[in-house]
Structure formats: C-alpha cells, structure tokens
Amino acid sequence: MSERTTATGGAPHFDLAVVGAGAVGSLAAYYAVRRDPGRRVAVITHAGRGAGATRLSAGFDTPTGHNPAQRALAARSTVLFDELAARLGGAGRAPVDVRWLVARENTAALDATMADGGRTRPVTAEQRALLERTFPGLAHGDDEVLLASGPMTAGQPQWLADRLLDEVLGHPGNTLLEGFRVTGVRRTGGRLELAAADGSRITADRAVLAPGPWVLDGPVAAAARERGARVKKVVAFHVMTPPPPGAPALVLEDADAFLLPHHPGGHWILSITSPDWDRGPGEPLAIDGRDRELARDLLARHVPGFLPHLLGGRVFSDCFTPGHLPIVDTAGDDAVVMAIGGSGSGYRLAPAMAEDALNLLDWRTRT
Known part of the structure; x- marks a missing residue:
C-alpha cells in the first residue's frame, strides 16, 4: 500500500x-x-x-422515475453509462426488449415515468405471439394491457x-x-x-x-x-428454465415486479417487492414463506407455466428513502x-x- x-x-x-x-x-x-x-x-x-x-443486483436498468427529480437522475445516469462504455471499451450492459403488463387505467401514468420522454405502445400481433411462446400460459385480466417500449438494458x-x-x-x-x-x-x-x-x-x-x-x-x-432512510429486504427468485435468445423482460408494473432473462445463469430473475421492512444486512436474511407466496401468486395469475421452475433465488437488503x-x-x-x-x-x-x-x-x- x-x-x-x-x-x-x-x-x-x-x-x-x-x-x-x-x-x-x-x-x-x-x-x-x-x-x-x-x-x-x-x-x-x-x-x-x-x-x-x-x-x-439484477442489474435491470429501466430509465424511469416516479417524480421529475428521479427521472432526471435516471436520464443522466444513462448518458454517464454510455460515456463509461466509450472509455472502458464496454460497461457490461446489453440491450433487452421490455414489455409491460399494466392496468389499462394506469397506461398514461406509466408513460409519464419514462425519463427519455418515450411512450409505450400496444404490442403487435408478432410481439404478442413471442410473449406467449416465452412466458407459458401468459394471462392477464380484461382491465390490463400488454405494452411495448424501447429497449432498455441488463447490466453486470x-x-x-x-x-x-x-x-x-x-x-x-x-x-x-x-x-x-x-x-x-x-x-x-x-x-x-x-x-x-x-x-x-x-x-x-x-x-x-x-x-x-x-x-x-x-x-x-x-x-x-x-x-x-430505512432498510428493507429485497428478494429476487430464480425461475430455472432457460430464456430463449432475444427473450424480452416482462415488467408487472402494478405489482412492482419483473421477470428478467438472465442468460449467463441460464434462468429468469423474478424480482418481487418483499413486505419485510427494517431488515438490515447484519440480520439473518432468507427467502421465507411470505416471499414465496407473493411470487407464486404473481406467476399463477400471469405466467403459470413458470410455477414448477420457481427454485431458490437471492436475498439482500437495501436502503430506501422517501x-x-x-x-x-x-x-x-x-x-x-x-x-x-x-x-x-x-x-x-x-x-x-x-x-x-x-x-x-x-x-x-x-x-
């Protein structure tokens, strides 16, 4: 030293x-x-x-924000990531197509979160067919819609x-x-x-x-x-079935959850919102029954074909602020x-x- x-x-x-x-x-x-x-x-x-x-971290970068300040941070970070990639010869990031499942009445609110001013659009018949091949049993309610946006990134x-x-x-x-x-x-x-x-x-x-x-x-x-500031438990399950080449991510917007293809690991990452607050990294952390029930409920409603492959995952803490x-x-x-x-x-x-x-x-x- x-x-x-x-x-x-x-x-x-x-x-x-x-x-x-x-x-x-x-x-x-x-x-x-x-x-x-x-x-x-x-x-x-x-x-x-x-x-x-x-x-x-799953490394999923959706340049969105629920208020102007967060959107500005997200947009600036995207520019800075691009600058890093130019300087370092790569920043460990790859584009991934994103599809959104959201309540029909929340479509405008979702568009308002886009940091780059972009807008979602209804999925095409071809995109819908790919989703149904990728997510077995894909289902949603009559009051929900599937939308597409521009590609986002999966990082390391x-x-x-x-x-x-x-x-x-x-x-x-x-x-x-x-x-x-x-x-x-x-x-x-x-x-x-x-x-x-x-x-x-x-x-x-x-x-x-x-x-x-x-x-x-x-x-x-x-x-x-x-x-x-508070800390809370963060949980991401593994869905142990290989994502096909070109598989999109599926964001379950109203549940604050997503399914992200993790090609290096040969599985999907299902990120959910754990209800466990004030659980710091110094405490014993584990995926528990409540977490698994949340994950199974989401899959049962939207991608039931993934249920048999829900095995293990990752758990950690993070700091959350108002x-x-x-x-x-x-x-x-x-x-x-x-x-x-x-x-x-x-x-x-x-x-x-x-x-x-x-x-x-x-x-x-x-x-």
Whole structure:
C-alpha cells in the first residue's frame, strides 16, 4: 500500500476516502481519479468488493422515475453509462426488449415515468405471439394491457464495480482497504479521521460515504435517519428454465415486479417487492414463506407455466428513502458527503449519485 503518513508517522493519509466498494462507491472513486489523476484515494469496505446489494443486483436498468427529480437522475445516469462504455471499451450492459403488463387505467401514468420522454405502445400481433411462446400460459385480466417500449438494458453491476476499482487501483498511491468497518468519522487536526471497529485509523482531506444497506449502522446513521432512510429486504427468485435468445423482460408494473432473462445463469430473475421492512444486512436474511407466496401468486395469475421452475433465488437488503429519491448531502461536515438511498435502483442511478457526491464535495470544500 502506498500512502502518505502524518508528520509523526501516524495513520496513513489520503486526499479522498470513499467508504463503500459497491456501484456508487466504485464510481465515486473512479470519477475522482478521472478528474484528478494525482488524487490519492482510499476505497474502504467492511468486507470485500461489492459484498452487498451490488453483488446481488439484477442489474435491470429501466430509465424511469416516479417524480421529475428521479427521472432526471435516471436520464443522466444513462448518458454517464454510455460515456463509461466509450472509455472502458464496454460497461457490461446489453440491450433487452421490455414489455409491460399494466392496468389499462394506469397506461398514461406509466408513460409519464419514462425519463427519455418515450411512450409505450400496444404490442403487435408478432410481439404478442413471442410473449406467449416465452412466458407459458401468459394471462392477464380484461382491465390490463400488454405494452411495448424501447429497449432498455441488463447490466453486470459486480463486473462494473470490479472494473472501475481496477482503474482506480492502477494509479500510484491509491488503495483498497478490505475488512475495515468504519465506525466513526471525526475532524481532528484539520483532517478527517476514519476509525474502524478494530481500532485501525486513516485520515483524509475529504470523504464520500456510500455504505448501501449498512447506512444505519455507521457514521452517517443519525443523518440518514433524520432524512427518513430505512432498510428493507429485497428478494429476487430464480425461475430455472432457460430464456430463449432475444427473450424480452416482462415488467408487472402494478405489482412492482419483473421477470428478467438472465442468460449467463441460464434462468429468469423474478424480482418481487418483499413486505419485510427494517431488515438490515447484519440480520439473518432468507427467502421465507411470505416471499414465496407473493411470487407464486404473481406467476399463477400471469405466467403459470413458470410455477414448477420457481427454485431458490437471492436475498439482500437495501436502503430506501422517501419518494425513492436518493440522498446526496453533507453529513455533519462540509468535507463529508453521503450518497445513500438507492431504494432498489442503486445500480441504475449510481453514476448520477456518484457525480453529484463529488460535485457537492468539491464545491463545498472550494468555497
């Protein structure tokens, strides 16, 4: 590890400390180095790279938002993802056609969520036939309609985080500190001191904290709670039947659920909305009977042919905020910025969140 130390040979010192090695943290570190290649950056994680929501994310990027601010973040993130792909020779993203199942009366509301101003349209006879071949037993009520939109993307969040961190660590003086669970950030001697649970310490001029679902168990917990942050369980089942080539995703809009083809794994991902709130990553998490009942009910109503293939899945926690709008703000010190509240959309909003965090941090410290 290459770093500067204090004049007395004390804790290692960095220009910037980034707490969190998931999608938001890795992007913040990457953008920091892009802006200033000489900036010494320490990326800090309590476990390993992308150990939480990033590793288990489905990576489904629908550039939509339920309010203007969220739509603006989604649209900007799409542009930033394209820029990343140009710089890195790819960002681990592939287009996927999307079909929507929504109540007829909610069609206009769905169109209003599209960040790019696009509009859905009724599926064609050919698209309907493909859906029926892809989703066995496809069914919906008379008051529901199937719609098509422009292609969206399926990404690889863990791959991207690793790729970005490799870029950061390729610069002299930068380091990744694993197993360093930050319990406190305080100003001392004109610097920020970040203390770990085991007593280890580093110092930094500035810090970005992007702890994901660990937000309520760390140095910005009080600030996050004041802004209404909570954690909840997130569940995505596996439907163990291979998606055919060119299979579209099916979004069950009114149920806040989707079926996404996962070609690398040879199965489908069925993301549902779990009812379990205030379940943090430090608690035992598992798919339970209520989750399975929700998933089976959705499949029984809409894709009964998938029911025999519903086997296992992934479960984790995420930080949710009021209105599902991420919070990027200073936390007790102008040199400390938190970027939290992906609300299940952390991957698709991560580029804009990371950029906003650095913009705020650089502006605050300059002024």
